[in-house]
Amino acid sequence: MKFGFNAPTAGHLAVPDALMRIVVEGEKMGFDYCTISDHVIIPRDIHARYPYSETGEFPAGARLDRHEQLIEVAWLAAKTTKLRLVLSVMVVPHRPAVLAAKQLADIDIFSGGRLTVGIGAGWMKEEFEALGVPDFAERGKVTDEYLDAFVELWTKDAPVMNGRYTKFSNIDFSPKPVQKPHPPIWVGGESGPALRRTARIADGWYPIGVNPQFPLDSLPRLRAGIGKLRDLTKKAGRNPDKMQIALRIQSLGSGETRKASDGERAMFSGSMADAIADLKALRDLGVGHVDCGFGGQTPESILEKMQAFRSDVVAKV
Numbered sequence: 001m002k003f004g005f006n007a008p009t010a011g012h013l014a015v016p017d018a019l020m021r022i023v024v025e026g027e028k029m030g031f032d033y034c035t036i037s038d039h040v041i042i043p044r045d046i047h048a049r050y051p052y053s054e055t056g057e058f059p060a061g062a063r064l065d066r067h068e069q070l071i072e073v074a075w076l077a078a079k080t081t082k083l084r085l086v087l088s089v090m091v092v093p094h095r096p097a098v099l100a101a102k103q104l105a106d107i108d109i110f111s112g113g114r115l116t117v118g119i120g121a122g123w124m125k126e127e128f129e130a131l132g133v134p135d136f137a138e139r140g141k142v143t144d145e146y147l148d149a150f151v152e153l154w155t156k157d158a159p160v161m162n163g164r165y166t167k168f169s170n171i172d173f174s175p176k177p178v179q180k181p182h183p184p185i186w187v188g189g190e191s192g193p194a195l196r197r198t199a200r201i202a203d204g205w206y207p208i209g210v211n212p213q214f215p216l217d218s219l220p221r222l223r224a225g226i227g228k229l230r231d232l233t234k235k236a237g238r239n240p241d242k243m244q245i246a247l248r249i250q251s252l253g254s255g256e257t258r259k260a261s262d263g264e265r266a267m268f269s270g271s272m273a274d275a276i277a278d279l280k281a282l283r284d285l286g287v288g289h290v291d292c293g294f295g296g297q298t299p300e301s302i303l304e305k306m307q308a309f310r311s312d313v314v315a316k317v
Helices: 016-029 069-079 097-110 125-131 136-155 192-201 219-235 272-285 299-312
Strands: 002-006 033-036 084-087 115-120 185-188 204-206 244-249 287-292
Touching: 002 299, 016 033, 016 069, 016 299, 033 069, 033 287, 069 084, 069 097, 097 115, 097 136, 115 136, 125 136, 136 192, 185 192, 185 244, 192 204, 192 219, 219 244, 219 272, 272 287
Parallel strands: 002 033, 002 287, 033 084, 084 115, 115 185, 185 204, 204 244, 244 287
Antiparallel strands: none
C-alpha cells in the first residue's frame, strides 16, 4: 500500500517557501505521492452544492489565495526527484482538451514520468461560468470526450478527433509523455457516471468516502462499490484485476467512534488501532493507495503530524 499527503494549493501554507518545505520533507520521510487540488478561481457567491459536506457548503478555509493546479505541479516536479504528483483532481472541462493534454505531457516529461492524472467532471457551476468553458450541464459528456482526446493525442502518431467539443487532425503532437501508454488516469467521484467512466477508460478509481449522496464511509459500502466497479470493468471488456483503487480520507483515528448511516462503524473513526485495522482491511480489498490531509497552521505542525503518521500508522500496516 502506498501513502500520500496533500500539498497546499491555497492560503499561507501555499507560499513557495512553506509549500516547498512540506513537499520536500514529505518526500524525505518516504511518502509515495502528494496530491494537488484544482480550482482556477473561487466565485464570491456559490450556490452550487459542495459534494463532500453534509450541509453542501464550500469550506470557508478554501476561499483563500490560490495557485493554478498545473503550474504548481510543474513547479513541484522541479523541487522533487521521486515523489509522484497526483492531480486530486483536475476538473477536465476547465481547460481546452489539446492544451491540457500538452501541459500534462510536458509535466510528465519534466518530472521523469511521475504524474498521475486524477480527474473529475466538476461541481461548481459558477466557476464554469466564470471560466467561459462548455456549459456546466454538459460537463459529463465534455469530460468523456476530452479524456478520449487526451489518450488519442498521447498515444497516436497522427491523432485525429472529430467530436462535439473538440476537433483536430493533421497535427503533430510531440513529445509524448514518458509513461507508456500514457500517465495513469484516476477517476475521482462516487456516482454511477464516475464508476462507468472509470470502467471505460481509466487506470484507477479515486473516490472520497464522505460524499453524503454516495457514501463509502464503511467497509461494507466500500467493498460493494469496488465490487460494482469490477463488474462494470469486466462488462467494458477490460481486466478488473489491473484497476487501481485509491482512497482519499478526511480524518484518521480521532478517538471518537462514529457510526455510518448503514449502522457500521465509520471507517477511520475511533482509536488509532481502529484506523490501522481499517487500513489493513482496505489493503485486503485491493486498495493500493491512501492519502489524507494533515491539518496545521505552520509547516512545522503539518510535518510533525506527517512524521507521526509514518511512525505510528504506516509502520504498523
